Each structure stands twice: as C-alpha cells, then as structure tokens.
Amino acid sequence: MKSGKSSRYYRRELRSASQTYSSMNVLTMAMSKKTVMAIKSYQSQAEVLVKNYLLSDPFIPYTSILGGIFLCKLVYDLTQLISTFYFKSYASLTKMQRIEWNNRGISTVHAIFITATSLYFVFWSDLFSDQQLAGIVTFRSSPMSTFALGVSVGYFSADLLMILWLYPSLGGMEYVVHHSLSGIAVAYSMLSGEGQLYTFMVLISEITTPEVNMRWYLDTAGMKRSSAYLINGIAIFFAWLGARILLFGYTFYHVYLHYDQVIQMHIFGYFLVFVVPSVLATMNLMWFGKILKGLKKQLAKRQ
Numbered sequence: 302m303k304s305g306k307s308s309r310y311y312r313r314e315l316r317s318a319s320q321t322y323s324s325m326n327v328l329t330m331a332m333s334k335k336t337v338m339a340i341k342s343y344q345s346q347a348e349v350l351v352k353n354y355l356l357s358d359p360f361i362p363y364t365s366i367l368g369g370i371f372l373c374k375l376v377y378d379l380t381q382l383i384s385t386f387y388f389k390s391y392a393s394l395t396k397m398q399r400i401e402w403n404n405r406g407i408s409t410v411h412a413i414f415i416t417a418t419s420l421y422f423v424f425w426s427d428l429f430s431d432q433q434l435a436g437i438v439t440f441r442s443s444p445m446s447t448f449a450l451g452v453s454v455g456y457f458s459a460d461l462l463m464i465l466w467l468y469p470s471l472g473g474m475e476y477v478v479h480h481s482l483s484g485i486a487v488a489y490s491m492l493s494g495e496g497q498l499y500t501f502m503v504l505i506s507e508i509t510t511p512e513v514n515m516r517w518y519l520d521t522a523g524m525k526r527s528s529a530y531l532i533n534g535i536a537i538f539f540a541w542l543g544a545r546i547l548l549f550g551y552t553f554y555h556v557y558l559h560y561d562q563v564i565q566m567h568i569f570g571y572f573l574v575f576v577v578p579s580v581l582a583t584m585n586l587m588w589f590g591k592i593l594k595g596l597k598k599q600l601a602k603r604q
Contacts, residue, residue: 358444362492365448369455373407380406390522397470398521404463404471405514411456412510418449419501429498437562439570442494450491450500457484475584486577495570496563502552503578506544506585512537531603534596541592545585552578 380403384391394402422428428446429438461480464471483503490500512533519530556563556574563574 361444361447362451365451365491366455366458369452370459371455372410372452373456373459376407376410377403388522394521397467400467401471402518402521404460405517407456408460409511409514411453412507415449415453415456415504416508419504419507422446422449422501423498423505429501437565438498438559439496439562439566440494442497446497446501447491447494450487450497453504454484454488454491457487479581479584482577482580486573489570489573493567493570495566496574499552499556499574499578502548502555503581505548506581508544509537509540512540531599534592534599538592538596541585541589545582546589549578549582549585553582 381399384399384402384406391399391402427433428441428443431438433441435441457480461477461484464476464480468477487500487504489495490497516530516533516537519525519527519533524530563571566574
C-alpha cells in the first residue's frame with residue numbers, strides 16, 4: 302500500500318518538475334528571443350550612427366580627427382598599464398623616459414594602422430587604379446580614405462603638441478618640421494579630397510616607425526649589445542631603403558606620369574605635392590646616411 306502511494310507521489314512530483322522545466326524552457330526561449338532582438342536593435346542603431354554621423358561626409362573631418370586624438374590617449378594609457386606589469390625595466394626609468402616610452406607606443410600603433418591602410422589604398426583598392434575611368438586620379442577620394450587620413454591628422458596633432466610641450470625631450474626641430482609638414486599635407490588632402498593617392502604613398506613610409514621605436518626600447522632596456530639590437534639595425538636599414546628612399550622615387554615618377562592631372566589641382570595642393578615629399582625625401586636621405594654609418598660601425602664591432 303505504501304509502495305503504491307509512493308509511486309503515485311513520485312509520478313506527481315515528476316509531472317510537476319516536468320511542467321516547471323517546460324515553463325522555464327519557454328521563458329528562457331522568450332528571453333533569448335528578446336535578447337537577440339535587443340542586440341539586433343542596438344546593432345541597427347550603431348550602423349545608423351556610423352552611416353549617418355561618423356562616416357557622413359559633413360562629419361568625417363571632425364569625427365576622424367577627434368577619434369585619432371582619443372585613440373592616442375587610449376594607447377598612451379594602455380602602454381603605461383601594460384608596461385607597468387610586464388616590463389621590469391619600466392619601473393626603473395626616469396619620469397621623462399616613461400613619457401617617451403608611452404609616446405612611442407602611440408606612434409607604433411599609428412604607424413601600423415596608417416601603413417596597412419595606405420598599402421591597401423595604393424596597391425589593392427580600385428579607388429586610385431589607372432583602370433578606373435571615374436574622374437582624374439588626383440581628385441578621387443572616398444569616405445573611408447578621408448576617415449583614415451583624419452585619424453592620422455589627429456595623431457600628428459596630438460604628437461606635435463606633446464613634442465612642443467616637452468621640447469626638446471621628445472625630439473628636436475627635425476621632428477617639429479616633419480610633423481608640421483605631414484600634418485598640414487594630410488589635413489589638406491583630407492579636407493579637399495585632392496592628392497589623396499600621393500598622401501597615402503608618402504604615409505607608407507611610416508612602416509619604419511615600429512623598427513625605430515623598437516631600437517629605442519632595446520637601448521633603454523640595456524640591450525644595446527644584444528643580437529636583437531643588431532637584427533633591428535639591419536631591419537631598419539632595409540625598411541628605410543624600401544619605404545623612405547625607393548618608394549619616394551616611385552612617388553615622384555608617378556607624379557611625372559600623371560602631371561597633366563596633377564597640374565589641375567588647386568595651387569596649394571599642387572605646391573604640397575612637390576614640396577612636402579621633396580623636403581621629407583631630403584630628410585630621409587640625411588637620416589639614411591646616419592643609419593648606414595651606425596650599421597657599419599655596429600657590424601665592425603661584431604668582427
């Protein structure tokens with residue numbers, strides 16, 4: 302008798318548990334659907350925000366420059382945070398050395414971003430391709446190309462302000478000239494839409510920045526006699542030769558081939574196309590001489 306009652310009791314409990322589980326399952330599914338719908342709603346709102354504001358033609362100059370400045374601050378703080386926990390030598394640096402350490406983190410991230418973007422627009426995108434028949438090459442632009450240049454303007458502005466504020470601790474007059482010319486040329490190209498192809502060609506030279514920064518990091522960490530320091534010197538030599546010597550030669554050759562289109566630019570844009578690359582090329586040659594001299598000296602010591 303007791304056994305029958307127990308069986309009926311367990312069956313009732315089982316049915317009750319099953320009903321509860323089913324109710325919870327339905328509730329979970331309903332919540333899941335609501336969650337998915339909410340996520341899709343936020344995604345749609347984000348897409349509208351990006352399309353109508355961040356990448357809307359009238360707002361691109363402002364959002365991209367402010368975005369570039371914000372990213373500089375973010376990278377500076379992240380570099381400081383990561384270095385504090387993962388690099389023992391960071392704590393022993395002077396205040397100015399720590400500032401420069403963090404500042405070089407900014408320039409490294411910017412260099413990676415703008416180099417990748419520039420390589421894409423110059424060599425892979427159809428935007429500036431000679432096969433395109435939509436307008437002359439010196440007047441071609443797109444929301445994405447303009448946005449990328451705006452981020453770069455934000456970087457050059459923020460970095461130049463830091464250089465001037467702490468002058469000459471973060472760099473001498475050559476850095477002021479370099480950042481000023483680069484910032485003006487990139488800003489004009491972004492705002493006017495003129496000469497963006499040549500701006501991206503010149504910005505590919507930023508590919509040498511991570512190697513140069515790594516050399517400073519190795520030197521500051523007391524690794525000047527290490528194999529890594531020698532390998533870094535060789536990497537700088539070849540990167541500089543390719544991106545700041547040979548590529549500039551190709552840029553001038555491209556200008557020569559498309560001079561009939563270059564001459565149609567506004568006089569200020571026309572001036573920038575010739576003057577800025579020429580000044581930067583001269584500075585690059587001077588720095589390349591120092592790099593070559595230093596590499597020879599380092600190789601001689603190894604022997």
